[in-house]
Every structure is written in C-alpha cells, then in structure tokens.
Amino acid sequence: MNLNVKWTWFHRLGSPRWFYQKTQRWLPWLSLLTLSLLITGLVWGLAFAPEDAKQGNSFRIIYVHVPASVVALAGYYMMAIAGAVGLIWRIKLSYMLMRSAAPIGAALTFIALVTGAIWGKPTWGAYWVWDARITSMLILLFLYLGVMALRHTYSSSEAADKASAILGLVGMVNVPIIYKSVDWWQTLHQPATIKFTGAPSMHPDMFMPLLVMIIGFYAFYAVTLMLFTRAEILRREYRASWVKQLVTNKTAEK
Amino acid sequence: MYNYLSAGFMAYLRRDLLLGIRNKSDLVKPLIFFLLVSALVPLAIAPEAERLSQLAPGIIWIFAVLATLLSVERLFSDDLQDGSLEQMLMSPNLLIMPILGKITAHWVVIGLPLTLLSPVIGVWFSLPTIAVMPMMLSLAIGTAVLSLIGAVGAALTLPRQGGVLLALLVMPLYMPVLIFGSAVIQSAVDGLDWTAPLAILAALLAIAVALCPLAINAGLRLAKNG
Numbered sequence: 001m002n003l004n005v006k007w008t009w010f011h012r013l014g015s016p017r018w019f020y021q022k023t024q025r026w027l028p029w030l031s032l033l034t035l036s037l038l039i040t041g042l043v044w045g046l047a048f049a050p051e052d053a054k055q056g057n058s059f060r061i062i063y064v065h066v067p068a069s070v071v072a073l074a075g076y077y078m079m080a081i082a083g084a085v086g087l088i089w090r091i092k093l094s095y096m097l098m099r100s101a102a103p104i105g106a107a108l109t110f111i112a113l114v115t116g117a118i119w120g121k122p123t124w125g126a127y128w129v130w131d132a133r134i135t136s137m138l139i140l141l142f143l144y145l146g147v148m149a150l151r152h153t154y155s156s157s158e159a160a161d162k163a164s165a166i167l168g169l170v171g172m173v174n175v176p177i178i179y180k181s182v183d184w185w186q187t188l189h190q191p192a193t194i195k196f197t198g199a200p201s202m203h204p205d206m207f208m209p210l211l212v213m214i215i216g217f218y219a220f221y222a223v224t225l226m227l228f229t230r231a232e233i234l235r236r237e238y239r240a241s242w243v244k245q246l247v248t249n250k251t252a253e254k
Numbered sequence: 255m256y257n258y259l260s261a262g263f264m265a266y267l268r269r270d271l272l273l274g275i276r277n278k279s280d281l282v283k284p285l286i287f288f289l290l291v292s293a294l295v296p297l298a299i300a301p302e303a304e305r306l307s308q309l310a311p312g313i314i315w316i317f318a319v320l321a322t323l324l325s326v327e328r329l330f331s332d333d334l335q336d337g338s339l340e341q342m343l344m345s346p347n348l349l350i351m352p353i354l355g356k357i358t359a360h361w362v363v364i365g366l367p368l369t370l371l372s373p374v375i376g377v378w379f380s381l382p383t384i385a386v387m388p389m390m391l392s393l394a395i396g397t398a399v400l401s402l403i404g405a406v407g408a409a410l411t412l413p414r415q416g417g418v419l420l421a422l423l424v425m426p427l428y429m430p431v432l433i434f435g436s437a438v439i440q441s442a443v444d445g446l447d448w449t450a451p452l453a454i455l456a457a458l459l460a461i462a463v464a465l466c467p468l469a470i471n472a473g474l475r476l477a478k479n480g
Contacts, residue, residue, distance in 0.1 A: 139426045139429055142422065142425065142426040143426050145422060146419075146422045146423040146426065149419055149422055149423075150410060150411070150419070150423065152414075153410070153411055153413050153414040153419065154413055154476070155413070156479075159413075159476045159477075159479060162472070162476050163410050163473065163476050166410065166469050166472050166473055166476075167410055167423060169469070170406055170427065170465075170469050171426075171427070173461075173465060174426075174427050174430075177430050177458070177461075178426070178427075178429055178430055181429065181430035181433045181434065181454075182429070182433070184433070185433045185437070
C-alpha cells in the first residue's frame with residue numbers, strides 16, 4: 001500500500017496521536033530532570049555561588065533573568081520554524097506546537113523584563129533604562145503578542161495557523177534587523193552610566209550554576225511546550241476516535 | 255512574459271492612483287492628521303524654538319509612522335468589499351507585480367505628499383535648513399518601507415480590518431525604519447555624515463521590496479479563504 005516507506009517515520013512524527021502517546025511516556029522523566037536541574041541551579045546560584053564584588057547579593061537575580069531571556073529569544077525562533085514547517089509540509093502538529101509556543105515565549109519575555117527591572121533598580125538606580133537589550137526584549141514581547149492576537153482574526157483555525165506562521169516568519173527576518181538597529185541606536189545615544197558585566201567574563205564559580213539554570217530553563221520550556229501542545233491536540237482532535245476512546249477509558253476507570 | 259508582468263504592475267498602479275485622486279478626502283486625511291498632531295506638540299511641550307528643534311527629528315518621524323499606519327489599513331479592505339480583490343486573486347500566478355503596483359500607488363498618494371509637506375513641519379519646529387534635504391530624502395525612502403511592511407499587516411488582518419491589531423503587528427517591525435529615519439535627520443542637524451543611515455534605510459527598502467510581496471500574496475489568499 002504505502003509506496004513511500006522511507007518517509008513513514010516523518011509522517012508519524014507529524015501525527016498528533018503519536019506525539020500525545022510519546023510525550024505521555026517522556027513527560028514524567030523530563031519533569032523530574034527539569035525539577036532537579038532548577039532546584040540544583042537555584043540552590044547553587046542563590047546560596048553557594050560567591051558574592052559579586054560590586055553588586056553584592058543583588059546580582060543573584062541573574063540566575064533567573066538570563067535563562068529566561070535566552071529561552072525567550074530561542075523560543076521565538078522555535079515558534080517561527082514550527083510555523084515554517086507547517087507551511088511547507090502542511091503538518092498539523094507543527095501548527096499546534098507553534099500556537100503553544102507563543103504564550104510560553106511571551107511569558108518568558110515578560111519574566112525577563114520584570115526581573116531585569118528589579119535588577120536594574122539597585123544596579124543602575126532606575127527600574128527602566130532604554131538599554132539596547134531591554135528595548136529589543138520589549139519589541140520581542142510585542143512580536144509575541146502580535147502572533148497571539150492574530151489568530152482571533154480568522155474564523156477557521158487553518159487560516160489562523162497559516163497567518164500566524166507567515167507573521168512568525170516575517171518576524172524572524174526582522175528580529176536580527178531589530179536587534180542590530182537597536183544596538184546601533186544605543187551607541188548613538190550611549191548613556192555613560194550603564195555598564196553590564198556580561199556572562200563570558202564571569203568567574204566559573206558564578207557561571208556554572210548559571211549554565212545549570214539555562215539548561216534547566218530549556219528543559220522547563222520543553223515540558224511546558226509538551227503540556228500546552230497536548231491540551232491543544234485534545235482541543236482540536238476531539239472528533240478523532242482515539243481521543244474519544246481516551247476520554248471514555250478515563251471515565252470508565254473511575 | 256516581461257510585458258505581461260509590467261502590464262500587471264502598470265494596471266494596478268494606474269487604477270489605484272486614479273482611485274486615490276478621485277477620493278480626495280482619503281488623500282487629504284493623513285496629511286491633515288500629520289499637520290494637526292504636529293501643531294499639538296508646541297502646545298503640549300513648549301513653544302521655544304530651541305527645545306522644539308531638539309525634538310524635531312524624532313517627532314517628524316513618529317508622526318510620519320502614525321500617518322502611514324492610519325492609511326495602510328484601507329489598502330486592501332476597499333478592494334475586498336467591492337470584490338475587485340477576488341478578481342485579482344483569480345490569477346493563478348504570484349501576485350507580486352499587482353501588489354507592488356498597489357503599494358507604489360499607496361506611496362505616491364501618502365508617502366510622497368508627506369515628504370513634500372515635511373518642510374512645513376520643519377519650519378514649525380525650527381529645524382536647521384541644512385537638515386531639510388536629508389529629512390525629505392529619509393522620508394521619501396522610509397515611507398516606502400513603511401507602506402510595504404504595513405501592507406503585510408493589512409493583508410494578514412484583512413478579515414477583521416486592522417485597527418489596533420494592525421498597529422500591534424506592524425509597529426515592532428517599524429522600529430528599524432524609525433531609528434534610521436530619525437538618525438538621518440539627527441545626524442544632519444549635528445553636522446555629521448547623514449548618508450550612512452540613509453544607505454541603511456535604502457537597504458531596508460531593498461529587503462522589503464524583495465520579501466514583503468511574498469508575504470502579502472500569501473496573506474491575501476488566506477483572507478479570501480479564511
């Protein structure tokens with residue numbers, strides 16, 4: 001029957017049912033890994049990492065701020081690529097992933113902005129400064145909100161998915177341009193008071209817990225993305241027989 | 255093939271220009287908006303020439319962005335209502351040439367008048383005369399980019415006809431144009447080399463001309479089906 005045997009793995013990868021069943025098995029392990037990474041990183045970073053010479057203990061917010069910003073930015077690319085995969089190969093699952101990635105990414109961007117503001121007060125003396133990174137994170141938040149808002153424009157979810165995917169791609173081309181232009185604008189208006197100690201110049205004792213936290217945030221992102229996508233699969237595939245079976249089995253068990 | 259392509263461009267350019275000229279109120283609205291909000295600035299801030307000329311580069315560009323945003327919403331929605339959009343979408347080809355024709359017409363009707371009007375705002379805000387020419391060049395190139403990016407947003411939000419959603423989609427994408435556009439004027443005021451940011455604006459225009467019509471084409475086809 002199936003002439004194109006080699007591609008079956010690819011088609012299976014795009015099947016919501018396959019994803020739902022696989023993630024059911026992966027989720028407990030991945031959640032455990034996430035939890036242990038985050039707890040290790042937080043305890044190490046907040047309690048045992050050495051104090052910063054200039055900023056004292058206030059620098060410790062870096063262990064939440066930097067991972068959130070890194071994953072928020074990577075999440076945008078993840079969302080846009082999922083949308084592109086959906087557009088090119090017409091895979092339903094990747095649209096579901098794209099839709100689930102938007103609110104998670106927006107939340108992470110928001111966390112990055114808020115922790116940045118809290119960190120900014122003792123360090124720079126102000127909650128908000130128009131620093132290049134902060135400004136581009138703010139624009140990233142608007143890009144995420146745009147993708148989230150666009151889907152309410154269309155009555156059919158298929159058209160909404162395609163439109164969000166197109167917007168995601170347009171945004172993906174623009175993210176580097178926006179970042180570079182904001183960077184350039186920043187050098188034009190350079191306020192002399194702001195100095196940021198970047199991650200590479202950190203002492204290993206400080207950097208190792210940060211690395212653990214970044215990996216932990218990626219794992220956390222994967223877990224939440226799976227949870228959101230599973231909910232999305234159930235919402236969209238409620239007519240499928242396996243979903244009906246799943247629900248009736250669950251109620252029968254009770 | 256070449257003739258066919260350029261015919262699509264010219265047909266839509268001519269049609270939209272004609273529509274623009276016949277609908278004089280649509281033509282004038284963004285310009286009046288541009289003048290009106292500019293007149294608010296001295297009232298709200300201070301009528302002193304020194305402070306106004308400091309604000310001028312940024313303010314002229316912010317208002318140019320807002321005026322374009324106001325007008326770009328109508329770019330495809332009128333065509334959707336009277337059915338001519340569907341006619342355009344009947345073509346099985348990529349609609350790059352008709353789309354570029356429509357956007358060029360939009361620029362001639364909105365961006366070009368804004369550019370020609372901008373010296374008036376320059377005088378109001380006591381912008382130094384050496385900055386007038388760079389300002390007009392930056393507006394001429396920059397508003398074309400704004401029309402192209404705005405058209406992407408207009409195509410994607412077509413089923414609900416823009417509004418705040420259009421602003422949310424398009425504003426973040428407008429940031430680079432705003433930054434380099436006002437940088438051109440600022441550099442000219444400061445007596446620096448203003449051709450560098452202008453060249454970047456032109457580069458943005460080149461990217462936008464190449465990529466935006468593809469996204470607009472896809473968006474319009476969605477709007478018809480969705």
